[in-house]
Amino acid sequence: MQISISHLIASYIGSKSPKNWLHYLGQQILLIFLLLGIVSGVFLGLTPDAALDDQRGTASGANLEIAPVLNSMTKPIVISDNTPSFFLALSYLVNDQVKFQLFQDGDVESWRQKLNLKELAQNYSNIVVAHPEEDFVNFLNEQYPIRTKKLAGPLIEIKLQ
Numbered sequence: 001m002q003i004s005i006s007h008l009i010a011s012y013i014g015s016k017s018p019k020n021w022l023h024y025l026g027q028q029i030l031l032i033f034l035l036l037g038i039v040s041g042v043f044l045g046l047t048p049d050a051a052l053d054d055q056r057g058t059a060s061g062a063n064l065e066i067a068p069v070l071n072s073m074t075k076p077i078v079i080s081d082n083t084p085s086f087f088l089a090l091s092y093l094v095n096d097q098v099k100f101q102l103f104q105d106g107d108v109e110s111w112r113q114k115l116n117l118k119e120l121a122q123n124y125s126n127i128v129v130a131h132p133e134e135d136f137v138n139f140l141n142e143q144y145p146i147r148t149k150k151l152a153g154p155l156i157e158i159k160l161q
């Protein structure tokens with residue numbers, strides 16, 4: 001669509017006769033599009049709700065906040081029941097010693113089979129839960145005697161008692 005409109009405007013502007021009304025029409029259409037682009041850019045820049053470059057409320061923004069915390073730990077493991085897409089970008093921001101163990105959301109039986117906090121506590125310096133859903137936190141509290149400590153954003157460190 002954009003290419004066809006661009007071609008149409010270019011053919012109007014590129015007509016041979018400068019007195020041709022199509023030449024004038026093409027220039028006017030191009031001028032209108034340029035002015036609309038400038039005006040919309042100014043409005044987007046001035047509107048605080050349209051902060052398209054503001055990532056604070058998204059997973060990417062949270063990753064920028066929690067990556068330094070994870071990097072400061074010796075050998076942490078991040079566990080979560082959230083979608084893997086949250087952690088794909090985070091994996092590029094953290095050091096190689098940070099490991100991830102992800103679970104499917106709402107699959108309590110899988111959590112029981114695959115999650116062993118005692119083993120994780122022996123193998124890793126810190127156990128961190130990131131972007132946890134409420135049912136996952138409830139499961140951890142029911143299954144293990146743990147203490148939680150809020151670190152940064154959606155990041156919770158858990159320790160066995």
